Amino acid sequence: MKEHFQNFVIVSVAFIVASSLTLGFVFPLQSMLLSASKLEIGLLFLPHGVRVLAFHFLGWRAVFYLLPSSYLFLTLSNHAGSQLDPMSPIVSMIACYLGYKAATLLPILTDRALAPSLWKFLVIAGATSSFANGVALSVLQHQGAEIVSVMGYLIGDISGLIVCFLILMYAFRFARLLAKASET
Numbered sequence: 001m002k003e004h005f006q007n008f009v010i011v012s013v014a015f016i017v018a019s020s021l022t023l024g025f026v027f028p029l030q031s032m033l034l035s036a037s038k039l040e041i042g043l044l045f046l047p048h049g050v051r052v053l054a055f056h057f058l059g060w061r062a063v064f065y066l067l068p069s070s071y072l073f074l075t076l077s078n079h080a081g082s083q084l085d086p087m088s089p090i091v092s093m094i095a096c097y098l099g100y101k102a103a104t105l106l107p108i109l110t111d112r113a114l115a116p117s118l119w120k121f122l123v124i125a126g127a128t129s130s131f132a133n134g135v136a137l138s139v140l141q142h143q144g145a146e147i148v149s150v151m152g153y154l155i156g157d158i159s160g161l162i163v164c165f166l167i168l169m170y171a172f173r174f175a176r177l178l179a180k181a182s183e184t
Contacts, residue, residue: 130161
């Protein structure tokens with residue numbers, strides 16, 4: 001039980017921080033620079049990186065760990081002017097998980113000789129989960145899979161995933177430098 005609570009707290013805090021950066025910095029910047037784009041589709045959606053990492057490390061349980069913070073994000077997004085469907089967090093989590101699982105079943109990714117490194121696999125898995133998420137949310141929001149909407153989700157999720165990975169990479173490097181500096 002303690003492990004589940006710790007996982008829930010870690011995943012929730014990471015998702016809330018990524019969502020806060022997206023809502024407080026990315027969306028306002030996007031609306032200033034690209035006033036014609038839809039606010040529902042962020043062109044840099046950082047929480048997608050948290051989702052992919054959670055699915056990789058926690059499996060299907062990540063759906064339940066991510067749902068409360070996803071509903072918090074939905075509430076804050078709707079207060080910011082977006083009109084998202086109340087079912088979108090559930091649809092999004094299930095679609096992302098199914099997309100992630102689809103990536104684990106791709107023959108080219110399971111062959112040991114051809115298998116990419118972990119970060120490359122996570123980007124591919126993030127792309128497949130983003131595609132599934134884009135189709136599912138587009139059907140939910142627009143009653144049909146609009147290609148522009150799906151492409152917007154793909155661009156936002158994948159760019160958010162890559163930026164999330166870059167942030168984590170530099171954070172871990174900085175932590176390693178701090179640890180090394182404290183040893184000397």
